[in-house]
Amino acid sequence: MLKFLIxxxxxxxxxxxxxxxxxxxYLVDEAQDGVExxxxxxxxxxxxxxxxxxxxxxxGLETLSRIKEKNSSTFCVMLTAYSNVEDALExxxxxxxDYLEKPVTSQKLFSxxxxxxxxxxxxxxxxxxxxxxxxxxxxxxxxxxxxxGIKRVFDLVYKLALVDSxxxxxxxxGTGKELVARALHFSSARKRQPFVVVxxxxxxxxLVESELFGHERxxxxxxxxxxxxxxxxxxxxxxxLDEIGDMPLLAQVKLLRVLQEGxxxxxxxxxxxxxxxxxxxxxxxxxxxxxxxxxxRADLFYRLNVFPIILPPLRERVxxxxxLCHYLIDKFNMKEKHTKQPGGLTTGRIQDIDYLALKALESxxxxxxxxxxxxxxxxxxxxxxxxxxSLKSLPEHIxxxxxxxxxEKNIQTLENIKDSSDKAYDTKSGIFTSxxxxxxxxxxxxxxxxxxxxxLIEALRxxxxxxNQIALSTNITKMTLLRKLDKYGLDPKEFYD
Ligand SMILES: Nc1ncnc2c1ncn2[C@@H]1O[C@H](COP(=O)(O)OP(=O)(O)OP(=O)(O)O)[C@@H](O)[C@H]1O
Ligand SMILES: [Mg+2]
Numbered sequence: 001m002l003k004f005l006i007x008x009x010x011x012x013x014x015x016x017x018x019x020x021x022x023x024x025x026y027l028v029d030e031a032q033d034g035v036e037x038x039x040x041x042x043x044x045x046x047x048x049x050x051x052x053x054x055x056x057x058x059x060g061l062e063t064l065s066r067i068k069e070k071n072s073s074t075f076c077v078m079l080t081a082y083s084n085v086e087d088a089l090e091x092x093x094x095x096x097x098d099y100l101e102k103p104v105t106s107q108k109l110f111s112x113x114x115x116x117x118x119x120x121x122x123x124x125x126x127x128x129x130x131x132x133x134x135x136x137x138x139x140x141x142x143x144x145x146x147x148x149g150i151k152r153v154f155d156l157v158y159k160l161a162l163v164d165s166x167x168x169x170x171x172x173x174g175t176g177k178e179l180v181a182r183a184l185h186f187s188s189a190r191k192r193q194p195f196v197v198v199x200x201x202x203x204x205x206x207l208v209e210s211e212l213f214g215h216e217r218x219x220x221x222x223x224x225x226x227x228x229x230x231x232x233x234x235x236x237x238x239x240x241l242d243e244i245g246d247m248p249l250l251a252q253v254k255l256l257r258v259l260q261e262g263x264x265x266x267x268x269x270x271x272x273x274x275x276x277x278x279x280x281x282x283x284x285x286x287x288x289x290x291x292x293x294x295x296x297r298a299d300l301f302y303r304l305n306v307f308p309i310i311l312p313p314l315r316e317r318v319x320x321x322x323x324l325c326h327y328l329i330d331k332f333n334m335k336e337k338h339t340k341q342p343g344g345l346t347t348g349r350i351q352d353i354d355y356l357a358l359k360a361l362e363s364x365x366x367x368x369x370x371x372x373x374x375x376x377x378x379x380x381x382x383x384x385x386x387x388x389x390s391l392k393s394l395p396e397h398i399x400x401x402x403x404x405x406x407x408e409k410n411i412q413t414l415e416n417i418k419d420s421s422d423k424a425y426d427t428k429s430g431i432f433t434s435x436x437x438x439x440x441x442x443x444x445x446x447x448x449x450x451x452x453x454x455x456l457i458e459a460l461r462x463x464x465x466x467x468n469q470i471a472l473s474t475n476i477t478k479m480t481l482l483r484k485l486d487k488y489g490l491d492p493k494e495f496y497d
Pocket of ligand 1: 142143172179180370
């Protein structure tokens with residue numbers, strides 16, 4: 001069941017919106033200003049938030065920016081008077097899905113919700129359809145990727161979010177195992193219940209049992225107070241057992257029992273405790289090997305391995321590097337915006353990654369996988385002075401690797417394409433002939449920009465300036481679309497009916 005939050009200082013408006021939403025049996029919560037809204041967002045996950053633009057204490061734009069800071073995929077719609085449409089458009093640049101002019105009728109409201117349900121992030125959050133290249137979920141994160149490997153993972157996550165079985169996630173360090181576990185939990189019916197993480201490798205062996213199952217006072221030396229275990233904290237929700245390969249054998253026996261019977265006994269207690277917890281486990285170890293060495297129980301392995309999810313290493317899904325870079329650029333821009341100018345509305349300092357830098361990243365082997373890529377993009381944010389991440393802002397070892405992979409001659413050719421200054425560029429194939437300027441030069445960047453601008457004007461005309469529709473039909477994310485419209489000085493309002 002979808003759950004919405006209405007944030008408006010006007011009690012009558014909140015009441016009428018509540019009635020409309022409840023007529024479809026949606027769950028509704030209210031907040032009278034941004035401050036109250038933020039405290040609600042901290043404790044509850046909403047499928048959608050309706051935000052008034054003008055409110056005392058904290059206005060709608062600031063509230064939106066704080067909500068997006070917590071979870072960039074939250075579905076937010078601005079409520080606005082006619083005179084505030086400008087603000088609403090700004091809000092869309094900040095990631096609001098759309099705006100509704102007051103008075104809000106049930107027809108306007110439902111057509112917006114239905115539109116969102118059939119197309120965007122709300123669909124994904126509600127688990128209505130299979131994902132394409134992005135998986136949005138609560139908990140402040142989303143996963144991106146276009147390779148067949150990651151699309152298979154997204155697909156599995158959607159399927160497994162609908163059931164309650166245990167899942168075993170396997171993959172090298174930094175491939176996104178914890179992210180997948182969160183995606184599973186926050187796309188499932190348990191999403192409003194706790195998601196509890198236990199790093200089995202980080203707990204001293206003699207404390208693992210008490211950490212997981214709790215203990216009675218005096219159960220062992222040092223147990224001066226009764227302690228509730230992680231299983232009980234996670235009751236109703238999901239327990240994520242990270243680094244399960246490091247779990248001591250004794251705790252494995254107890255874990256197997258909880259998986260089979262849903263019951264366990266806290267250390268030093270005579271009383272059994274029943275819990276309703278979904279188990280998601282992850283490991284970067286070769287569990288089959290551990291089983292054969294007697295370090296991991298075979299029965300537990302089979303119990304967990306009913307639904308394995310294997311995350312391929314980044315070097316096997318090179319196709320994801322571009323979309324991950326764009327995602328990370330947006331993420332770091334958002335971070336910069338919030339630290340440097342809270343609530344600021346400017347588009348990011350760095351907007352893209354250039355051709356050569358992307359090729360360098362694609363030719364690297366990524367032993368630390370996506371975590372390493374994150375560090376590289378963050379590094380580039382510090383060093384890059386232009387608007388695109390370029391070779392010179394990448395770490396030395398990645399540049400050196402690129403130089404080795406591509407021969408000097410090829411790098412030269414690539415650079416010539418990028419700088420569009422290679423008059424002697426070999427066009428034997430004839431492919432680029434139509435793009436040559438009068439002097440025989442090949443200006444790729446300006447051709448690309450001309451094409452982008454005409455394409456956007458055509459799209460604005462065709463869809464009468466409606467951003468959501470354009471984003472949907474052109475496969476450009478809304479964020480990129482707004483950024484590009486800004487870049488070319490195009491105003492969607494000029495194309496309205
Ligand atoms: N597909 C993805 N899209 C966006 N971000 C991703 C993706 N996969 C991983 N990340 C990011 O990469 C980082 C590492 O992911 P995560 O912590 O889930 O990896 P892990 O497999 O659990 O690593 P470890 O084995 O070291 O614990 C995180 O910051 C995560 O947000
Ligand atoms: Mg992890």
